[in-house]
Amino acid sequence: MSALFNLHDYEQAARERLSQMAYEYYAGGAEDEMTLRENRAIYERFKLAPRMLRAVAERDASTTLLGQPLKAPLLIAPMAFMKMAHPEGELAVARAAAARGLGMIVSTMATYAFDEITAAAPGGLRWFQLYAFKDRGLTRALVENAEAAGHKAVALTVDMPVLGRREADLRNQFGLPEGVIIKNIANLLSADQQSKAGGVLAYRSSERNDNLSWEDIDWLRSITRMPVLVKGILRADDARLAVEHGVAGVIVSNHGGRQLDGAVSTLEALPAIADAVGDQVALLVDGGIRRGTDWLKAMALGAHAVLLGRPALWGLAVNGEAGVGHVLDLLLAEFDMALALCGCHDVSEITRDLIFGMT
């Protein structure tokens, strides 16, 4: 593990440790993976125009999001099935994030129970990511359990009315390994429902609500005290509609290129959305962030914070909590260096004019 100097190194090391089925499930995107590639490629096209001679010896990346403090504007993105990467799964990720004052969004597809995750890292800032089910009773119970376990916001994922076509998973006949279950859903199902072949996994695709509309945001807001965010917005008019429906935040995301192939990259979609709603709600972005400079570019184009996806899984696969921690430390150090090299003392100084050609 001596040669792990950046997040790309972690992907290679994780690839060597994971089964082909698990690696390709985590790494892959939909169909031709155009959007997956574009999420990364766009970061090479936006160039930085750094400010000089700004006496940057003192720097502070801390911020607040929805009134909640963060040591730096980053949360771990919600990702399914973490136990497939490491036996400690979500527990290890929660501990690594909390130890650094960063946030974590716990997936509906988590493989540990809410209470177990809370017990592992009691002080950590966590939000809950919701996939809505056709059964509103089940959906509501999930949200209530998440709130009771201390989650401070709920992000409804809206970019998955149907599952994107991930051909690697079809080739590998993807299935959950023994002992990996969707814990918080399993806990709400009857023994009979659970015991049906592949019961819990089947629940995921066939029972997910493929008929969500803006009214469901109103419903979600009516059943919880947690602030509601929408995850998976790529257009300014949708962001405005989300604000009209009372959301507290918008997450610009294309699901890491795993849903609609050919969808716009998130960094490209971000500025128009920031112009439309950036001063009214918390604005986050994810997809392809692998370097501190990527993180800074996303903030310059209007994000208040970013989500880190796959690299957290690579750290987890390589070395559990310590691996996730090292991934986060590498990225935090790069972000701090990017602040210094761009002449910024804190995140409020990361403005759009730091992107070359933009004012």
Ligand SMILES: Cc1cc2nc3c(=O)[nH]c(=O)nc-3n(C[C@H](O)[C@H](O)[C@H](O)COP(=O)(O)O)c2cc1C
């Ligand atoms: C393996 C994997 C599982 C994911 N599971 C979920 C999920 O359960 N819910 C969700 O809203 N997004 C899910 N996502 C999407 C991520 O939250 C996020 O949008 C995306 O991974 C960010 O891109 P990045 O991986 O390039 O950083 C998943 C992504 C991956 C790679």
